[in-house]
Every structure is written in structure tokens, then in C-alpha cells.
Amino acid sequence: MKKLHMRAFGKPSTASELIESETPEPGAGQVLVAMEAAPINPSDVLLIRGLYGHRPTLPAALGTEGVGRIVAVGPAVDPARIGERVLIIPTLKHATWQDQIAIDEDDAIVVDPAADVLQLAMLGVNPVTADLLLRRFVDVPSGGWVGQTGGNSAVGRYVITLAKQAGYRTLNVVRRPEVAAELLELGADAVVVSGPDLGVQLKKALGDERISLLLDATAGDVVAELAPWLVHGGTLVSYGGMSGAPVVVRPGDLIFRDLHVRGFWQKGWLDTAPREEFAAAYARLAALVTDGTLRVPITATYPLEKYQDALIHATQADRVGKVLFAW
Template identity: 40%
Template structure:
């Protein structure tokens, strides 16, 4: 058994993490042992390794924040789970491992479905869903604009918007990303640039776009802000450019555009259990039924964790990198 462990953080994420032997303690009466089937490498995981994320675990630490596994052993007091059952792993439990142990009450049973798709359910899909739901009262037929549309969150947002009857303008940073975004059901796909607002107006028939979703920062934020209608809301959830958000005063002063931020970790802290269950109940059904999917670029065993992290940190991927220990 192996675990992907790091004892320090540094600017090159793959240099600080290694696959090392894993030993698990004796199983407690209220615990379950789980064989990890799949766990994604998210941008937040890479930023955690470099020390740039907003919440950092104490060192040494095991990588991975979400995934799915198969129950292999149950403590004597566990009655609601069965051996062989597929379960959602607890958020932040160090999921880049061959096996893990957790309190059985923290494991959520999952319906039958593609384990790789279900493994990506905890972070990116709720981020996309909540940004669509929480900031603007959108109605069927309304338009939403987003950048980083070829990212995992971007792909989920396109699909969720279509399910809700919304239309999407999807902005990417390179021509080579256009076809893949169109294949996910995007209504409009445009390459970013200073004239983006003009091209958005042409492509949508000057539609009033109430909601913008920004993951890039820098000048890209301003391009989205200038594409929004009077009183529009722009939500930032990332800084892929490495630059602070830039917005012209013209958007704030003359069109009353609002810039807000979203971080899923804060939503988890504030949301009630009922609110969380509602969100994950909706997403579980969509993913298990194949109505909501994410592209997968490649899968790596734990022995190749350095290569996996390097691939996740690199640009110009067409899909998610997964750790598949078995």
C-alpha cells in the first residue's frame, strides 16, 4: 500500500510529493476501511503543494481532497454500510492513497455509476452549480458568460446551464480549446481579447447578460465585466493568470456591475446539512445517470504521482488528471 505524501511545500509541486509506504492502524469499531478507486488532482491541490492555497494542512500531509472508494472492511458497530459498496470519501481526507480508514458516518453511499466521474463530484460540480444558483435569479432563456470554459468547472457549468434552460457564452484563451468546449454543448465559444464585449454582443444579439463567472483574473476580468448588462454580477473563483482582478471604473460607476467572490470551502462552513444534502443529491443523480460528465485527460497510479501532479499543473490539457491507485 502507498500514500502520496509531502513534507514541505515549494514552487514546483511535483518535486515535493512522493509515493511512500502506507501502514494503517487497527480498524476501530465505528470505522470503515476503503480501497480508493479514483481521486482527481484539482487546481486547489496543486496550489496546496506550492503553499498558495487559502487553507493549508499541517505538514507532513497526504495529497488529495476528494474521491470514491470501495468498502473492504467494517468495524463491529457499523451497520449502515456493506462490504463492496461504493462510497464518497470525506472531503480533505488525503485521498491519494491505496486505502484509507474513516469514521463510517463520514462515508456517503453512492448509486451505481462510473467511479471516475463520481470521484470528481465533491468540488467542481457544486462550485459550478452554486455559482449559477446563488448570485442572480436566472430564468430559462437567460445568458451566462464565463471564462476558463475549457476547465472542469467550466464544463460542468455548460452542462448544468443547459439542463436549467440557460444559454452560455464561453471564453477560452486559445483557439485549440474551442472545439472541445463546443462539443460539451456550449452555445457560443469565443477566444478572449480586448474586443470581447463587442463580439459577445454580436454573438448573442445584444442579449442582457446578468451573470459572469471569472476564473482567470487580470484583464480577463474586465473583459467579462464589460460584457455584462446594467446591474450585472461578476463572480470570481480563481486567478489562473496569476494577476489580481482588473475592472474598469466604467463598469462599476456607469453600469452598476458588482464583483463578488466564491470559495466552496466557505460555503461548506455556512451551509446547513440540509442545504448540502440538497446540492449533492441533485449532483449525484445527474452524474450517476451520465447526464453530467467531465472530460478525463489521463489516469495515473500512485507510483507515478510526480508525473500526475506535473501533468495536472501543466497547461493545454483537455480534461482532468486522476489518481487511480488500483
């Protein structure tokens, strides 16, 4: 079988390498999963470049999340699980960019076989990130505003949907005005475009209202422009740095307005939360993927053999929608 791995950190399309590997044997308590779909996330790209919070020992197999079918079970696992479609919990213990993987059965969460397999394959990282960003830091009041940079990212779109479901309003900052209509249709309450007149747009969108929770995927000066729109004591959570710039906040906003600046890393949650907590979160969100509530645009799927094209496509700045491997 085939497996994508890396021997050194570097540019994703050249640092990665497709190798022949023996099909793993499921050990005691394990299941063997034949992969069906596995996305390429920004965090995978950062990991290959050596810029992620986790640096695996090299050589390392790649791929964080995905969905597949159980095709065999090891000792002490109910053979009735064979045939289940499962989500692989993205603990970074298992690499999903390979034909088949053997994992602990607890790390394989059963999902609805009738659901869209590509949308399901993206459940492990982005929707749960959006869900936790909305729930873990601040009790947003009903009707309160959640602001976000990166409104057009995959996480940003999940935030729009989940915030609407929870009764919050979203104010979304985007770089390109042409995506506004699509985000408004998805349920965004306001879309503003970063640039010199951002302040005017914010005043128009918010008036005398203020943001309860600000989610930041881009970092940079836009953060300093949005921070004054947070309520006194409000929280800003950084979960990405897509602009490459640092997070910038004026001291007066921290000192006089008691803003809290935090960060969120899903791996930190998976490493510390009890399994029941994340199993419950995944089950709840999986139902929303199954019924079509949670979905993001997909731009292309590739077979594992075309990994170089796939990785180049996934790192294009102007790409809209996700790139996945599909079997």
C-alpha cells in the first residue's frame, strides 16, 4: 500500500514523498481503516514546513484527519465493527495520508454511512475548532456579536453557521469584497472588507453595539483595528496567523478596557480533554454534517499518487474551498 511521508521539513510538495509500505496489522484493541477521504489543512502545511506547534520525529507519516471504512479488527475488538464508516480523531498519533491505517478502536468514531464522505472527512479539525472557539472562552449573550477575521476560511464559515445556530450574530472581516454575498447567504450578519476604510465599515455595521468575542485567524494590524470594538473585558482568541504578521493590540485596549488575549490550539484540547468530551462533541457535530447544516466548499480532490499537485493546490493563496485526498 501507499503512504505519504517526509524525511525533512520543507516545502510541502517537495518535502513529501510517496512510499510503498506494508499494510499494517491491527493489534489488540485496534481496527484497520481503509481511508476514503482526508483533507489538507493549513496546519498540515505548517507541520511539513516545520512551523507547527508539534514537530514530529522524522521520518514521519503525514495527514491529520479523515474518514474511512473499518476493513479488519485486531484481537479484543468486536468483528461487527467491520464495515463501519469511521472518523479518525485527529490526535496526530495517526497519519491519514495513506491507504490503510491501524488505530485504537476508541480513536475511530462511527459516523453515518449515508452522509457526504468529503464533508465528513473535514469534521475532525475545522468544525470542532469553530465549535470550541464559540463555546470555550466567553458566554456570548443571545443576539450578541461574534467578530472574526478570516471570515471566508473553512473555520470562519463553520463559525458563521454554528454562531447562527446558537443565536449569535457574526461580523466577518474578509480580504476580497466578492465573497461577501456568499457569506451573507450562509448566514453572516455583517461582512466588512479589510483596508483603509475598515473603521467606517465597522461603525456602519455595529453602530453603538460591541463585539463580545473576537476570533482571529490572520493576525496583523487588523487585530488592532478590531480590538476597540470589543466590549469592556472582552476576549480575543487567536487560532491562526494567515498573514504571517504578529498579533497587534494597543496597550490602552488591554489596560483601560481589560481585554483578554488568548490562543486556541485544538491539539491542546485533544491532549487534555476526557475522551467522553470530544466523542460527544464529534457526535453532535457529525449529525450537523449529516443533515447538511455544516458544509464548506470543496475545490478539488486528488488521489494520493497526485500528492504534489494536491499540495501545490492546497497552498495557493487565492484558492477558494478545500483540497482533499480521496480514495
